[in-house]
Amino acid sequence: MSSDTTASAPASVRALVAHAAEDIRVEDVPLRTPADDEAVIRIAYGGICGSDLHYWKHGAAGQSILREPMVLGHEIVGTVMAPASDGSGPAAGTPVVVHPARYAGSPVRFPADRPNISGGVSYLGSAARLPHTAGGFADHVVLPTRMLRALPPQLALRTAALIEPASVAWHALDRAGDVRGKRVLVIGAGPIGALVVAAARAKGAAEIVAVDLHGQPLRIAAAVGATRTILAGDAEQIAAVDADIVLESSGNPRGLASALSGATRGGRVVMVGLQPDGDQPVPIATAITRELDLVGSFRFHDEIDAVIEALADGSLAVDPVITHEFELEDSLTALGIALDPTASGKVLLRFP
Known part of the structure; x- marks a missing residue:
């Protein structure tokens, strides 16, 4: 890791952390040191998903049960603050969307071209495994460059916040x-x-x-x-x-x-x-x-690239889906609005 990356990355960040059912806190958490193939991303927007609401209200999303505090969020976009020291991935200042899946080996059979249904996949902001996989509702996150997709300059980050669910x-x-x-x-x-x-x-x-x-x-x-x-x-x-x-x-x-x-x-x-x-x-x-x-149909794999292209050329129109934005400090209000389908569509958290 280069000294420039170390100097530019904060030691701690503000994040939305689920502790248990009805126990969600905005608090300081440490920002881990990036590995050589990891970049520091300054988050701009995070979309609230149904799984985030389940962790908030029930302390679980399906069979994924909170057993330790976990940063929520997997629908995130932002800008590369410090690029990976090994030269992989986007350069500093590049707007990016995050593909929230990590793929690992699994003894369970699955089609090679459909890793989204493999037994070895993990997702940001998921309690399916222990330790849990921290999410991206924080003002900065450290992620492997293979999870990043550079965004075309004409695509607004607010619109890009819908790339994950659109995928x-x-x-x-x-x-x-x-x-x-x-x-x-x-x-x-x-x-x-x-x-x-x-x-x-x-x-x-x-x-x-x-x-x-x-x-x-x-x-x-x-x-x-x-x-x-x-x-x-x-x-x-x-x-x-x-x-x-x-x-x-x-x-x-x-x-x-x-x-x-x-x-x-x-x-x-x-x-x-x-x-x-x-x-x-x-x-x-x-x-x-x-x-x-x-x-x-479960999650997605490389469709994210087609979605980015369709949003950039205007053939996929999604902006009316976004109905509310809230600052991170107003996360509880944002979660409450997102829980009410009579009042909201997609609710975004906006990060400073």
């Missing part, structure tokens, strides 16, 4: 197959669902119908490309959509049931929203008799 949506559309000229139904129009709508529009869907329980998400979905919206309680309208492709983004068994009912015979249903653990009541007979293809 989840882009991956889901890739799992759906070619949507050009097709009728697409999106169940659940929260931030991920809205980004699925935006990605479907960018990929050439002819008709995009969005469904949600609340008016605010449906207004956002319309702003990013939905041609029609339906309130979730209207089962007849949903069933009448007769969509070629359905993307279930609610993560709710009732949403999955709606997805099955709204798919045309021989259609495809992509399950994007993470369903609760355990057995779920789903009308699977509908999938059998209609010969529906049920496809899972």
